[in-house]
Amino acid sequence: MALVECSTYDEYLELKPLLRNNILSSFNFKLTSNGIISNRTDINHYDIFPSSLGPLLETTNTQELHLRFTQGFWDHEIWGRLPFDGFKSGGTGVEVWANMNGDTKDEVYQNWIILANSLSAFFCASLNFIDSSTTTFPRSCFSSNSTIDINNNNNNNTSYLLRSALPREPVCTENLTPFLKLLPTRGKAGISSLLDGHKVFDAEWNSMSIDIIKRMKEDQTLIYEMDIKINLVVNIPKKLSKNINQIPKPIPGEELRCDPTKKSDIYHCFPLDEPVNYEWDLETLFGKDINGGIYISERQSRVCMANVDENYWKISGIKKKNDDLTFLEPKVLTDSYGTCFELEDAAYNYDIKFETSDSTKLPPMEPIPITVSRSLTGYSQDSGGFRTIFQNPSSTETELIYFETMPWYMRVYLHTMELTIVNNINKTKNVYHIINSEFDEKNKVIKNVYYKPEKDRSKPSHLELTLMIPADSTVTITYQFDKSLLLYAEYPPDANHGFDIDPAVVTVLDESRKEVYQLRTTSLLLTLPTPDFSMPYNVIILTSTIMTLIFGALFNMLIKRVLSVEEYDEIVGQSSIISKLKTRIQLFKKKLTGKTD
Amino acid sequence: MPESYPEFLKRIKVFSIFFFYSILIGIPIWLNTTSIEKRELPVNKLQELEEAFKIDFDIPIILSFMGTDFDESLINETQVLIDEELGKFNNGGLISYHLQLKTADATLEEDLQTDEHHCELYLEKSEDEDRVFVSPFTKKMNLYVSEATRVNGNTSKFISNFLIHDLFKDEIDTLLKSEKNFEANKEEENFTRSGSASESGSGTEIDDLLTISYSPHYKLVFNLINEDGVKIGWDIEHSVEKYFKNLVAQLDRYADFSIDTNIQYYCDLNIDESGLTPSDNEAGFLLTNKELSTFINYNDWNLNNNGFNDYSQVINFIVYIPRGDRPLFIENSKSNSFIIPKWGSIQLLNLNKLKKDFLDEVDLLPILENFSSELFSLLGIPVKSASKNLSINIEFKMRSIIVSNLLNTFKNLSNLVKLTKNLKNISIPMETLVNFEKSLKYYETTIEFLNDSKFNKALKASSLALYNSDQAFFDKNMIQQVYFPDEHKLAVYTPLIGPILTTMALSLIKCLKDFRKIKQDIHDKKKK
Secondary structure, X not given: OOOOOOOEEEEEEEEEEEOOXXXXXXXXXXXXXXXXXXXXXXXXXXXXXXXXXXXXXHHOOEEEEEEEEEEEOXXXXXXXXXXXXXXXXXXXXXXXXXXXXXXXXXXXXXXXHHHHHHHHHHHOOHHHHOOOOOOEOOOOOOOOOOOOOHHHHOOOOEEEEEEEEEOOOOOOHHHHHHHHHOOOOOOOOEHHHHOOHHHXXXXXXXXXXXXXXXXXXXXXOXXXXXXXXXXXXXXXXXXXXXXXXXXXXXOOHHHOOEOXXXXXXXXXXXXXXXXXXXXXXXXXXXXXXXXXXXXOOOOOEEEEEOOOOOOOEEEEEEEEEOOEEEEOOOEEOOOOOOEEEEEOOOOOEEEEEEEEOOXXXXXXXXXXOOEEEEEEEOOOOOEEEEEEXXXXXXXXXXXXXXXXXXXXXEEEEEEEEEEEEEEOOOOOXXXXXXXXXXXXXXXXXXXXXXXXXXXXXXXXXEEXXXXXXXXXXXXXXXXXXXXXXXXXXXXOOOHHHOEEEOOOXXXXXXOOOOEEEEEEOOOEEEOOOOOOOOHHHHHHHHHHHHHHHHHHHHHHHHHOOOOOHHHHHHHHHHHOHHHHHHHHHHHHHHHHHOOOO | OOOOHHHHHHHHHHHHXXXXXXXXXXXXXXXXXXXXXXXXXXXXXXXXXXXXXXXXXXXEEEEEEOOOOOOOHHHHHHHHHHHHHHHHHOOOOOEEEEEEEEEOOHHHHHHHHHOOOOEEEEEEEOOOOOEEEEOOOOOEEEEEEOHHHHHOOOHHHHHHHHHHHHHOHHHHHHHHHHHHHHHHHHHHHHHOOOOOOOOOOOOOOHHHHHOXXXXXXXXXXXXXXXXXXXXOEEOHHHHHHHHOHHHHHHHHHOOEEEEEEEEEOOOOOOOOHHHOEEOOOOOOEEEOHHXXXXXXXXXXXXXXXXXXXXXOEEEEEEEEEOOOOOOEEXXXXXXXXXXXXXXXXXXXXXXXXOOOOEEXXXXXXXXXXXXXXXXXXXXXXXXXXXXXXXXXXXXXXXHHHHHXXXXXXXXXXXXXXXHHHHOOOOOEOHHHHHHHHHHHHHHHHHHHHHHOOOHHHHHHHHHHHHHHHHHHHOOHHHHOOOOOOXXXXXXXXXXXXXXXXXXXHHHHHHHHHHHHHHHHHHHHHHXX
């Protein structure tokens, strides 16, 4: 066994201004491990790659692991395409999928649970809630990137892709610390020193991703490649005002920016648009500057800014130690866009300053291939429906894979699926029902349907559609479902809040069926009929009372003597004091009136 | 008109049917459906086993004679002596200990192929005085017997003295102690129910505090930890191969070991720098005991690599490199290292003198030597004992672990039984029962293996027994939340039980009254 020293580390920060004074910062960390030896008796050497993850991946036989922690809403109308074409950002909450090897599905599933539980402890997230009722085996929406040919690698193992999502998980500061712990710098130097939980989760949108892939190198050694990305969109005016005053306060009257062309006095003010000239630096965005460069990587860590119009934008890098300030030389690197600043010295702090006279002067936004919106329809407690609208703004038809999982308590009726195709130019409208016998021939939109129905308490329903969205048109897919009642103990705390439904995943393919873009819809909130949780007491007490009432009535009826009226009178006449009294009274009455008789 | 007797009988029949259904069928059903799951633990079996608890150690000692100065009768003679000596120890206690002397013959050789515990003694004539030579590598020991001893017929005494008061002394002492502790605990259970710590139970020594609890799997992690971010490498691969692979191979019977190495950067110390005392003879600072207790920043350093791997116990070895401009020294430590009990060992390495960014085999040699001796202290395998022979010491450790595993299994199980007896509301789920039974089964197999002198298998079985008893004791379902506590049950069901019982009681009274009346009537009629 020979030690393969091939671990590498590389980090860079990319900044890209977006419309309406937003800035997208994406932190990229790339790690590769030394050669991995699966054999237990041999020694594994870790340096850059975290030693905490390696053994876990080995014991669970994981070839690929992908984790996404996302919070916020990506506003594609203003911000354009998702960073990295959406392949590095998940839907709201936590999403995890992994490619695992094993002989049987059960074995792989057992490993998957071990993996989820360990990751849960590692990332301080509720990944331990992953069980068979949230796990799916996706078919085509998530492509495998692993280059290991399973068949020639080791025995007859089969590879399985498992996926689960927890849309309810609040991604929060405690989730960032484990991310930083995976880095060899652990947030103490280099660009990761900018990351601070309070600032990252204060962003408009943030997404943290981890992709680990086991890869075979040319020399037949197996290594892990890990790609950590943290993307966030920060609104600059908001940040600037927050830095001045933590608690938002109304702007004093004299500082209001009113439209001079309209009426303006102390009572009237037609506000102007936001200003476009701003000045800020990294410290404004992250609360601190970069704590020096790093020595452990082959390449210097660097900060790159997307190309912008130099007439309106001025960007300068500053290197400082105590009061000693020097400006950095901007560089153009072949493998990064825009201008870059290299952080060469560990002893200095670095900061980047931005000045803009017109922040709207940005390169044109790249068009997005498709927009998808999904919503719940219906208002009743026992049934509802899904409506998903695909809009193709381009003038070419677009092929995509639509992946959706629904929890078992939504009983989907796929036969109610209805397809509406509206051409946005000539406004023609076609409606197709799936039960119609001509559905397959007439609609050219749904190419392929894969559906695996749910199983109570153990499996979610899993729907994968291959769709061809015609040019310039809107396709609406609807279908209905029933809501089922859960068992008493199955309701989560605060059940009246509703149940979150995973975002659907849409993967856009190009002509050669290569994946070019991926996006996720928002998560949905489903309200289920929720019982009153003091119910068990009430039910027990109420039924008990009713049972006793019935019992009492029945019992008394059966156990008591049945008498005719005459018999009763006879008995009463013999014994009762009251009846004696009655006869006395009657006698007395007779005495009073007896004279006339 | 009074009620006729047959009519009354009908009423009594109706009443008894109601009584039968509600009291004899209804109440048991109600109790059964609303009770918590309580499986019957095999308490009697545990008691039986506990009473019959006896561990027999039978260790074969193979005696070979070099030369013709000794005859076979020596064996019987020595055996008698040994039995006599050990008789004091085996005096009706839980653990009995036997050393069986055997001659080296061909059939025995085959038995020993299984690599079970034994010792080989070679008797030889000595020219001067009685001497013992213990080989550090094999299980062979040479006894040199002087002429004087031989002539006086003291050879057998010499052998038995060597075995009991030298070679196996530590083991006998340890076993005796754990036996005493166990009996003391048992007595304590019987007499004092209060939870006060007893004096006899706290007989733990420094060794016990240091030792990592036994596990069938250990993981050794060698960490090179750098205070700052200066790139560094080490030739750990070859060094570990050279100095540790061999050790680990020898420890193979004891447990299996896996090795990982790891380099980390930017690991700050959790100490107040201004409070450090400067070192006397060298440029640098001294770390006192106070600083060492908080030396490791568990929160910040990535040392949490246990837990993923099948219940392995992790033993950490850390080489810590302080910042170049601030060398650190440990007060009163020549090797500049210290042990964290039950966790691992730390070595400080100031690189300012070495001026390099790669540690080669020569640099690592003294460090790894230190680590290897500390590995034994952490495992609790005695190195300072009378015999320097590693494999005999490992065997000794294995036997004492079998004893402590079995004793702890009993402790766990009897505590579980006690717990379920004291807490009426605790549920005993199926899993607990299964683990309980498994644990007893493994206990029995351990005893079987011990009777066959198969110590390696006995060790595995005994650790499984302990593991299962732990699982039984710590089953989380035992303290599951019930919707309402058991003592509220009657209150919740009062609306049902109260009225039914009162109506029935009242009608019973009424029936009795009527019965008396009827009897009176019949009596009166007869009189008439």
